[in-house]
Amino acid sequence: MHFFRSEEHLRNWAGFDAEKEGGIISLSDLVKLTSIDHFRKRLEPDYISRYLGVGEVMKRLQQIGKTDPYWLP
Amino acid sequence: MNEPSLADRTFHIIMRRMVETGQAPHFTEIAADLGVSMEEGRQALHALIGIGLGGWLYPGTDLIVSMAPFHNLPNQYRITIDGQQKWFAQCAFESPAVCWLFPGKTIHLEAPCLDCGEPIRVDFKDGEVLNSDPDGLIGHVSVPLRKWQENVTFT
Numbered sequence: 001m002h003f004f005r006s007e008e009h010l011r012n013w014a015g016f017d018a019e020k021e022g023g024i025i026s027l028s029d030l031v032k033l034t035s036i037d038h039f040r041k042r043l044e045p046d047y048i049s050r051y052l053g054v055g056e057v058m059k060r061l062q063q064i065g066k067t068d069p070y071w072l073p
Numbered sequence: 074m075n076e077p078s079l080a081d082r083t084f085h086i087i088m089r090r091m092v093e094t095g096q097a098p099h100f101t102e103i104a105a106d107l108g109v110s111m112e113e114g115r116q117a118l119h120a121l122i123g124i125g126l127g128g129w130l131y132p133g134t135d136l137i138v139s140m141a142p143f144h145n146l147p148n149q150y151r152i153t154i155d156g157q158q159k160w161f162a163q164c165a166f167e168s169p170a171v172c173w174l175f176p177g178k179t180i181h182l183e184a185p186c187l188d189c190g191e192p193i194r195v196d197f198k199d200g201e202v203l204n205s206d207p208d209g210l211i212g213h214v215s216v217p218l219r220k221w222q223e224n225v226t227f228t
Binding site for chain 1: 089126142164189197201202210215
């Protein structure tokens, strides 16, 4: 994933593919997504055993409205 | 808390080292911290990578390239904390997650826009955005989620 100064900049980018515009995410949604334990608990001694699963990630994606096929496993 | 597994302990050693120094340890250092032989340390590193977490080695080597949320090779996602720029985020996606490894600290991210090269700057602290320049910046992932594991390096 990359950051762009705006959606206009993304669309101007030489690497932009209109079929992949579903991959756009706002900074505020990205912060919400990375606020779950999967991302927060990486200094816990049992992180791999307890927090690596993606179930929580999928739940948060739904909560922020990322329900289209682009964001589904 | 569960009794940490070997993968837990290996990951913890790597994460602690990257927080402290901005650099990933070599497998010999992982082995020493685990209290195992050098070869067992090397195997522990490869086993951890094999789990499928957001981390990888340079192909054909035992060298850590990336371990989310950090990148061990310099890239454009520069992280500055307390005036020291010694960390790199794995990518834009993981950059906000760096703040959870530095509680109470302001995480300053600076990266160029791939379209125009002008800087993008964001300050994160404890899961909040303190400042962003420009205001309307966006993230974009060019790989659908179902294909992330096919080429995690590109993703």
